[in-house]
Amino acid sequence: xxxxRPTAEREAVVVTGMxxxxxxxxxxxxxxxxxxxxxxxxxEVTRFDVSRRRAKRAAHLPGAPVLVDELTDLLAxxxxxxxxxxxxxxxxxxxxxxHSDPSWPRQPQERQADCHAAATGSTLAARAGLxxxxxxxxxxxxxxxxxxxxxxxxxxxxxxxRVAVAxxxxxxxxxxxxxxxxxxxxxxxxxRSFSAGRRGLLLGDGMGAVILESASAAERRGxxxxxxxxxxxRAGDAYHVCQPHPEGLGMARALSAAxxxxxRAPEEVDYLNAHGTGTSYNDSAEAAAxxxxxxxxxxxxxxxxxKSLTGHTLEASGIVEFAVSVLVLQEGLLPVNAxxxxxxxxxxxxxVTDAPRSLKARTVVSLNAAFGGANTALVLGxx
Amino acid sequence: xxxxxxxxxxxxxxxxSEAAQGPRKLPGFVVSSFSPLVAEVADRCLRAQYGxxxxxADDGARTAVVLVSRLGDFATDRAVxxxxxxxxxxxxxxxxxxxxxxxxxxxxxxWQLLGPVVCFSPExxxxxxxxxxxxxxxxxxxxxxxLLVVVELATEEGAHGSASALLVAPEDRPTGGEQx
Numbered sequence: 001x002x003x004x005r006p007t008a009e010r011e012a013v014v015v016t017g018m019x020x021x022x023x024x025x026x027x028x029x030x031x032x033x034x035x036x037x038x039x040x041x042x043x044e045v046t047r048f049d050v051s052r053r054r055a056k057r058a059a060h061l062p063g064a065p066v067l068v069d070e071l072t073d074l075l076a077x078x079x080x081x082x083x084x085x086x087x088x089x090x091x092x093x094x095x096x097x098x099h100s101d102p103s104w105p106r107q108p109q110e111r112q113a114d115c116h117a118a119a120t121g122s123t124l125a126a127r128a129g130l131x132x133x134x135x136x137x138x139x140x141x142x143x144x145x146x147x148x149x150x151x152x153x154x155x156x157x158x159x160x161x162r163v164a165v166a167x168x169x170x171x172x173x174x175x176x177x178x179x180x181x182x183x184x185x186x187x188x189x190x191x192r193s194f195s196a197g198r199r200g201l202l203l204g205d206g207m208g209a210v211i212l213e214s215a216s217a218a219e220r221r222g223x224x225x226x227x228x229x230x231x232x233x234r235a236g237d238a239y240h241v242c243q244p245h246p247e248g249l250g251m252a253r254a255l256s257a258a259x260x261x262x263x264r265a266p267e268e269v270d271y272l273n274a275h276g277t278g279t280s281y282n283d284s285a286e287a288a289a290x291x292x293x294x295x296x297x298x299x300x301x302x303x304x305x306x307k308s309l310t311g312h313t314l315e316a317s318g319i320v321e322f323a324v325s326v327l328v329l330q331e332g333l334l335p336v337n338a339x340x341x342x343x344x345x346x347x348x349x350x351x352v353t354d355a356p357r358s359l360k361a362r363t364v365v366s367l368n369a370a371f372g373g374a375n376t377a378l379v380l381g382x383x
Numbered sequence: 384x385x386x387x388x389x390x391x392x393x394x395x396x397x398x399x400s401e402a403a404q405g406p407r408k409l410p411g412f413v414v415s416s417f418s419p420l421v422a423e424v425a426d427r428c429l430r431a432q433y434g435x436x437x438x439x440a441d442d443g444a445r446t447a448v449v450l451v452s453r454l455g456d457f458a459t460d461r462a463v464x465x466x467x468x469x470x471x472x473x474x475x476x477x478x479x480x481x482x483x484x485x486x487x488x489x490x491x492x493x494w495q496l497l498g499p500v501v502c503f504s505p506e507x508x509x510x511x512x513x514x515x516x517x518x519x520x521x522x523x524x525x526x527x528x529x530l531l532v533v534v535e536l537a538t539e540e541g542a543h544g545s546a547s548a549l550l551v552a553p554e555d556r557p558t559g560g561e562q563x
Binding site: 106116121133138175177180240242371373 | 447448450452453455457463464465467470472473474477478479481482484486488489492494496497498499500501503504505506512515516519520522523525539
């Protein structure tokens with residue numbers, strides 16, 4: 001497999017606006033403060049009844065937030081931060097990612113044809129004043145990161161000057177029950193990424209909006225970039241329906257492709273935000289992938305999974321963890337890998353445990369993986 | 384911009400009797416015909432081009448798989464919702480097929496396709512959206528071929544779902560892993 005061309009030959013891609021909501025609260029500031037504090041957001045589920053489930057905890061906001069309302073606000077905040085007027089927003093396409101809505105399968109059969117992800121994307125684009133939403137990504141835990149990579153590809157190739165990306169998942173009873181039945185949820189109430197004794201994942205609310213644009217367009221407008229999106233990679237495992245390749249081959253290929261495109265050597269990466277679901281399969285495969293892609297530098301590379309703080313936000317993971325990566329570049333603080341109780345020999349990594357670690361990072365990587373062997377990696381750089 | 388060339392195309396159902404029988408069962412997948420439809424058309428399309436999976440090995444390293452479905456697997460979602468609302472346990476197998484990626488894992492494992500794995504719900508014509516997306520992947524240099532699968536379950540009682548698969552490549556450059 002040949003590496004993609006470095007973006008140096010194409011339009012450089014920058015982030016000019018970003019807003020994110022997790023169980024820690026609404027807006028990027030809440031996540032910034034939570035990453036500095038390093039305490040997980042998990043609590044007893046109150047949004048629906050979990051008395052019949054093995055697992056009882058998740059990381060969710062109080063009450064019952066409405067996804068499209070929340071995302072409309074986040075898109076407005078991101079566009080505002082980017083300094084876009086209504087005309088510029090109106091010329092900007094949206095790439096959106098979401099899980100199916102729990103209301104859809106409860107509609108009468110004759111209304112089924114109106115219930116789909118693309119409709120949410122188009123509704124959201126209309127409400128936010130964006131041009132259109134031609135694709136709403138549904139590829140599970142890499143949906144948002146794929147949308148970000150594709151937005152970057154559109155900009156780098158000169159097809160679009162600017163793209164808005166949004167993604168969201170709100171903890172719901174159907175998914176909770178499904179994951180509980182699949183024994184994917186941690187019944188000890190903590191998400192312990194890469195740790196000995198980890199017992200699975202916990203779900204979390206996550207929503208985010210990001211404005212990506214070409215560096216030259218941002219400069220012409222006088223917009224101040226928050227970070228650069230230097231490289232992206234997408235690769236498949238071709239191994240299993242729902243398990244990752246045990247040696248992390250697809251994840252490693254996505255990492256190598258993203259770093260080649262970013263023109264960054266392994267030792268130039270200061271931090272890796274891992275997928276780190278806290279499941280046995282994922283974390284050992286991911287550790288193997290990091291060793292394969294980073295080689296001799298792997299034992300030194302600081303790594304953490306912020307799912308241990310926010311919970312697994314499924315289709316929104318890529319955008320929540322992209323926001324975390326931007327904050328790492330801005331704040332000079334590597335977030336903690338919470339819930340860690342000791343080393344698993346299959347996950348030998350330089351994990352940020354106990355407390356956030358100060359480091360003026362210049363280059364960070366965000367890695368995601370999903371069922372079906374889908375993998376993505378994004379390389380972000382300080383500006 | 385590249386021009387995408389369609390190398391192979393397959394459909395389900397191909398005949399009326401096929402439609403009446405439904406797609407072949409896919410081991411490990413239950414309740415819904417979504418994943419069996421995807422597996423069937425993908426296999427037909429790839430066999431038409433390569434014959435056997437071993438013949439696809441060279442191309443597979445840079446072949447993307449893109450699943451396009453406006454409605455997605457609502458039959459699986461309905462089965463989950465029904466169990467939850469009735470207070471019954473959810474079948475564990477439904478967890479593994481709850482996202483559209485899963486069946487792609489089946490196809491890519493069988494055919495050793497190592498490129499990007501992407502699923503989306505399109506606004507507008509699904510096949511046009513799939514071709515447009517393949518063109519983006521080719522321009523981005525991450526794949527030289529793409530298997531595009533378009534699938535929809537029937538929304539009307541007594542009707543059957545349908546699926547098509549296209550194997551596509553960029554027209555303006557040779558395939559086989561050369562630097563774009």
